[in-house]
Amino acid sequence: MGDERGGGGPGAHRAGDAGAEGLAGAGRRAGARPRRDLRPGLCGAGAGAGPHGDPPARRAQPRRRRRQPERRPAPRPAARRRRRDPPPGGIDRPAAHLPRQGHGPAGARAGGAPGKRRLSPRAPAGQPGGFWALAVLATLCAGLWLLSWLAEDHLLLGGGPVQSGLRVAATLSTALLVVLGGGRAVLGLGLSAGLGVEPTGLQRAIAYSVLTFAASAVVLASLGFDITAVLTTSAILTAAVGLALQPTLGSLISGVALHMDRVLHVGDAIVLDGQKVEILRLDWRTAIALRRDGALIVIPNARICNETVVMHRGGQPVRQDSHFPAPASLPPQRISDLVTAMITDFPQVDVSRPVMVMLEGYEPGTALARYNARYWVRNMWDGPEIGSEVLRRVWYVYQRHGIPWPVSRLYGAGQRAVDEVAVLAPGGRPVAETLAMLLPPGPDREARARRLAEAGRLLLFAPDERLILPEAHAEACCLLLAGHALAETEGAGMLAEVSPPPPLRLQRLGRAATLRRMADALARHIGPYAEHAVRQAAARSASLAELCRDVAEEIPDPARRAAFLAGLDTAEEAAHGPGHRFRVCRDAAGRLVSDPPLRAVDEVAVLVLPGAMEGLLGRAARAG
Known part of the structure; x- marks a missing residue:
């Protein structure tokens, strides 16, 4: 009853299902993805269908309702999935940019199978595509010459315009074959295969221009034109233009030579007028370089080719020499060991290359010896700063090891001695006064400070220098009097290649x-x-x-x-200030270093005390 009132029974539903299946099948045959139509008319509902497309009787009798199978979209064929690997033809494009064949009218007209893509064929990368063009052109030339030879003895075509046209066409095609084949031989066999150099655009243009000029002259001569006047006029014009453009042409030819030699690259540095400049760009006429002060320099290529130029490879270590004096009374090997250990402490120095400290000579008049320290700096632009820092730290190494700085004999003994009170930072205060400020308050603070100052020894460290103590203080207790020191976290030596070394103190902004x-x-x-x-x-x-x-x-x-x-971006680590106490230990190289390892932030003054006097320090105040 309910089905009759609804305007259709089970047969109507089956007919509707069949119609829907027919539509879905037609859509699949056409290559489109099947869609589920939710309109009431396609679900078999009549005039009495409810708002959801179902007859009212079916909503009243849910148990008698026939469950329709769920229509799910057909799975995508394997050929339609996005390919991860490039096809053998060398095409590797995203799936969104590839034409889909076999879908819709265009795919039906193309005859492609549903769900498959038809990729346009492409020759492999290593196949010489120009060989077949030259072969076709050579065949055409042979055919034209054969036709011209046959037409010459023909009764009707011989000696007429047809035979002349065939001869001209054969001559022009032969000239074109010579230009293309000669250019391919010069560029491919001469440069690429012979010299292993990939030809550039300018080199190709020059080669084809010369071959075209020669082929044109031969063609004109073969056709009966007198090219003597043309060559004479062109020679005069060429001489006049050449004289006017002599510097420019010289730079252009030098640019071609530079690009063919492949010696100078972008990023390299050359010494120009006594200064290092970095090559930013290489053109056919000029080279653009950057000076250390930020100024740009335009260098003609002719100057680079015609002069002796010192070149440094970009990213390669550069050798640096530092000259310094030492007292002639000390063993040279001791000086060499101290300075070598000091130089290898720089993270900017390439320790994979030897650090050599060489004795250059003696000066008996002043009782000093001249030394030269030779080492390699990782970044060529850090050379002047590292050289200055090496000379600065030589003074601190001499002070820590009790080596007097060489001075003239004209100075008296008092002038040659180093006054520790004058060199102590900050303010040049005496050691006892500085100690009294760090010790805890008490009635005997001044006496303890004087006693510790008399028993201890003052050591000074340069900024960015690692706290390495002399061998005589193996069992000592150390107190930081002035300056600040940080715990070492950055890599040095070979580890500096992984993380770039921090800038030196003189390379950073001041306060x-x-x-x-x-x-x-x-x-x-x-x-x-x-x-x-x-x-x-x-x-x-x-x-x-x-x-x-x-x-x-x-x-x-x-x-x-x-x-x-x-x-x-001024984040800084917690530094140890005056009053910090530490012990010493030996590192992997056997040197006495602070425990934990510390590196000076600014100039650091350390008071080294015997281990037995550590109890007099008490709990020193940690100022700063």
Whole structure:
């Protein structure tokens, strides 16, 4: 009853199912993905169908409802899946850019199978595609010459315009074959195969231009043209243009030579007028170089080719020499060992190459010996800074090992001696006074400070120098009097190739420049008041990180405050300041180093005390 009221019974539903299957089958035959149509008319519903496409009687009798099989989209064929490997024809394009054949009318017209892609054939990469073109052209030339020879003896065509046209066509095609074949032989066999050099665009243009000029002259001569006047006129014009463009042509020819030799590359450095310049670009006429001061230099290629140029490979270590004196009374081997150990401490030095300290000569008049330290710097642009730092640290090595600095005999004994009070940083205060500030308060603090100062020995370390002590202090207790030191985290030696070494102290911004940069960055957020805020915060902040946090509080917006701190990039590790005590141990090389290993941030003064006097220190205050 309900089915009759609905306008269709089970037969109508079956007919509707058959119609839907027919539509789906037609869609699949056409290559389109089957879709499930949810319209009421395709589900067998009549005029009394409900809003969901089902008859009312079916909603009243759910148990008698016939469950329709779920129509799922047909699985995609394996050929339609995205290919991970490139096809053998050398085509490796994303699937979205490949034409799909076998789908829709275009695919039906193309005759492709459903679900498959038809890839356009492509010759393998190593196949010489130009060989067949030359073969076809040679066949055409042979055919034209044969026709011209046959037409010459023909009764109707011989001696007429047809025979002349065939001869001209044969001559032109032969000239074209000579140009193409000769250019391929010169560039392919001469440069690529013979010299192993890939020809550039300019080299190709020059080769084909010369061959075309020669072939044109031969063709004109064979056709009866007098080329003597043309050559005479062209020679005069060529001489005039050559004289006017002599520097430019010389640079162009030098550029061709540079590109053929493949000796100078972008990133290399050459010595120009006594200064190293880095090659940024190589053109056919000039080379663009960057000087150390940031100035760009345009160098004609003729100057590079015609002069003797010292060249340094980019990314390769460069040799550096540092000359220094030493007292002639000390054994040369001792000086060599001390300076070698000091130079290998630089992360910027390539320790895979030998560090040689050579004796150059003696000066009896001043009782000194001249030495030359030869080593290799990883980055060629760090050479001057490393050379300056080597000479600076030689002084500190002499001070720690009790080696007097060579001075003229005209100075007295008091002038030649080193006054530890004068060299102690900061402020040149006496050792006892500095110790009294670090010891805990007590009635005998001054006496203990004087006793420790008399028993200890002062050692000075240069900025960025590792705290390595002389062999005489194996059982000593060390106290940091002045300066700051950081625990070593960066790699040195061979590990510096993995992570770039940090810049030297003289390559980093000083305190005044850092404060100026901070004030400029803060002024973008709060205006002219930034300079006064930075000056006030710098007077009460103990470290740069604390100073950044203090001045950042002047910015009310949290997002802009975070951007300000991120832009400064002044994160620094916790450093050990005056009052820090440490022991010594031996590293893998057998040297006495601090435990844990420390490296000086600025100039560091360390007081070395005998182990038995460690109890007099008590709990030293950690200032800074």
